[in-house]
Amino acid sequence: MSSDARTILLVEDDSNDVFFLQFAFESAGIGNPLQVVGDGQQAINYLAGTGQYADRSKYPFPVLVLLDLKLPVKMGLEVLRWVQNQPRLSNLLVIVLTSSADSNDVEKAYSLGARSYLVKPVSLNKRVEMARVIKNYWLELNRFPSALHASSNQGTNP
């Protein structure tokens, strides 16, 4: 498994949350490279490999996407809808990581293809705990479909 293939894409606009997630990942011992984008449109661009994200050596296609729902420009649910409409991205694993525990959001996210829905823990310790679970389950136990990293440089306009 190349290092490119292990990239995790975090879609998060709150720098504090980004910081705590990085801290939690470090504390949990997650060595995967973490790419961060700050809004929904950038997430789409990254996944499509357009604009600055065309260079996959710099911005490798992610093995996992952690997606916040409340985002500038394009909301998380819109990103999910876009992903659902891209046949090439049918195997992409998107995990929603948000502060909203609203049942409406949960249902919509799953119906739009999210593979998991996590609510951001409040305390630091719980964040670290969650990062460990992600590492154990998604990064170690889970088997990824091989087709995931196939699509790289062919850009799809949003």
Next chain:
Amino acid sequence: MSRVEKKTIKRVSPRERAALRPPSNARAVRTTKRNAPAWGLSSSAAYQRRICELELELSTLHQDLEELRSKAVVTEISRRHYAELYQNAPVGYLTMDDLGRIIECNATFLELAGLPGQAGEQQLYFGRLVAPGYVPRFLEHLHLAQRSTVPVSSELYLRAENETVPVQLISGSQIKSGAAARLVQTIVLDFTRQASAEQARPKTQSDFKALVDTVQGVVWEANPNSLELTYVSSRCAQVLGYPPTYWTKGVGWESHVHREDRERMLQAMRLAAEERTDLTMECRMITADRRVIWVQNSMSAAVLGRRLRLFGVLTDITDRKLAEEQLRQARDELEQRVNQRTSQLRETVRDLESFSYSLSHDLRAPLRAMQGYAQLLMNRLANVLDEPARTYFQRLIASSERLDHLIQDVLKFSRVSRGPVEVKPLNLEDLLVQVINDYPVLLPPKVRIEVQQPLLGVCGHEAFLTQCLSNLLSNAVKFHRPGETPHVKISTQRIDGGNVRIWFEDNGIGIAPEDQRRIFGIFERVHSGEQYEGTGIGLAIVAKAVERMGGHVGVESTPGRGSRFWLELPGVKP
């Protein structure tokens, strides 16, 4: 009567007489017989022969006579039958000569003339029976009847005992065989009944008119075909400003109906006439002083005396229409205001929704950050911090955690306060198992939860009821007496009217009577945060959610011994 009979017989008799008359040869025989001695003795043989001939002839004559007699019986029967008909016909019948002398008449006429049973032999002149003043008319009638080849008719009065009798005479004449003068045959019709009906009519009519004029509206009648008015009651002068006569002169009443209503009015009248039905319509009419008034026209068509008639009553409903219009305006205004308010409210609700969404995201994010950094600092400086400093950090973290709970509870409360509530039958036991499994604090050995099975089903909103169950159970566990394992007993009870009460009985600290009402209000806390942590919203959420599902909540409690919370919801029909 007998005289009449005799006369009748006389009149009917010629045929009979002719039948009874001996044949001419018989007469000749008789004559011969009478004269026989003169020449019959001349020869005895011839005499004998003659006798034989005569005997034969006689027996033939006897046969003829018998035959004629039996014919006469038949004739007599039909004669009586016709005589009876003649006498009792419902009209007077008489024959008079050129001077008006009554030659024969039937019983009906005698009765009509006030002469019942009078029949004497005296001469009876019709002229004498006529009321004074009508004699010339009678004489003219008689004169005409004698000369005319067609029946002649006249109306005059007969002079009966105390009154005059109106009659119609219909006469024709025939020449009496052998007489030079013509006989007049007359039918006398009694007008009395008809005349009395006619005399009475004007009175009924005037009564009827007076009655019609009291009707609070214009009574009208129209020709069902042409729809022209044939009658209009005098009330129309008040309602429309025109006298009744104005309308029946063929002025084209429809020109007084508002242009937009004219065709509808005509259609209604046509429909009423065609369907022979009752029909009511409202329309505008123009009065003589050019005012537009609203009228209600109730019409009715019916066949009366073989004739189709179309009537109606026209009532002025202008005042009512005005009131209706005002009411309609007021209603429209109200509707408009309601719509405005509704859209304002919708906007407010939308604002509230985006507000709570930003509450859950934007407000909680910095809070989480503060808490995270505090924790981070505390971990980093673990070696440097003294005991008080560590406590400050812990308090900082606890406060931010509490604020987060508060925000989440306010969100839950606002969620149960709005939005549609769809109620369906729920299995309470399944829901309880789910709640207990979802909350680690509700699992043994920390707590003993006892369910008195079977639990009755209730109708509710699944998410709301789940919220209620978890709030009530965590409360029961939270407010336990120090050193005692919380024990919660859950049971259901059917209440009158089909409701089901769910009981949550705990062995906790209980609630003072004065606090029992307060605890269901939002932000009401009866214990300090030091003792029992909480936001004070949990029971408010329960109360609001149960209220939204159409139920009630309540509590019975003895301080120091425990509480019995209940919530009542519509039950599931067994």
